[in-house]
Amino acid sequence: MADIKIAITKGRLLDNSIAMFERAGYDCSQLKNPGRRLIHPIPDTPFSGVLAKAPDVITYVEHGVCAMGIVGRDTIMEHSHDFYEVLDLGFGKCRFAVAAPKDKDFYAGYETKRIASKYPKVAHDYFLSKGMDVSVIKIEGSVELAPLLGLSDAIVDIVETGSTLAANGLEVIETICQLSARLIVNTAAMKLHRTEILEFVDRCRGALE
Ligand code: PRP
Secondary structure, eight states, X not given: OOOEEEEEEOSHHHHXXXXXXXXXXXXXXXXXXXXXXXXXXXXXXSEEEEXXXXXXXXXXXXXXXXXXXXXXXXXXXXXXXXXXXXXXXXXXXXXXXEEEETTSOTTOSSSOEEEEESOHHHHHHHHHHTTOOEEEEEOOSOTTHHHHTTSOSEEXXXXXXXXXXXXXXEEEEEEEEEEOEEEEEOHHHHHHTHHHHHHHHHHHHHHHO
C-alpha cells in the first residue's frame, strides 16, 4: 500500500483536523493519543498523520516528503507556496490585522513607523501596498509586547477573539484579510497518488458540509 503522509499543524488546528478526519470516516485513535510519537498511521488506509509546526508543514509538503498538509492561510501567506491549495477547511478562522496602543494615533507624525510581527513578509507587503514605508521588526511570539515595551508603533498579527489585544491595551486599526486553515497538496504527489489524494480531499470536503 502507498505511504501517503499528511503533515498536520500541531496546536490550535490539530483538534479540528482530527474531528474532520473522524467525520470523514478515518480511524484517528492513534492521532488522538499521540504521546511523544510524531508519525501516526491511519489504520486500513495508505495515509499517516505527521505532527509538525506550521512553517514546517509547508517545508515538508514543498519537498514532497509529505504529500499533503493542513496549515493556516497565515503561514501560507508568509512563506512561499509551491503547492496546490485544494480546500478551505473553514476552521481556524481568524484575521490578519494591524493593531496599535489605544491611547496613541498610529498615523500621527512623519517619522518612519516601526512594525513588529511574527509575519514580516505579510507586514512588509501590506504597507507596501498602501505606499507606506515602514521598518519591520521580526518577533517570534507574544508580539503584543513590542509596542508595550516601546520597540514598535504597531504590530501585524493574527486576531481571533481579540482578547489578547484588549488585555494589553491594544486595538485593531486595520483588518488586512480573513484567514482559515487550508488543505495543501504537493504538485508531484498529486500526479503520483491522484486517486488516493482526490478521494481523501472528497471525503474531507464531505465532512465539512
Ligand atoms: C496568537 C496571536 C495573538 C493571539 C490572538 O498567539 O499571535 O497573540 O493568538 O488570539 P486572540 O485574538 O484570541 O487573543 P499564540 O497564542 O498563537 O501565541 P504566540 O503569541 O506566542 O504566537
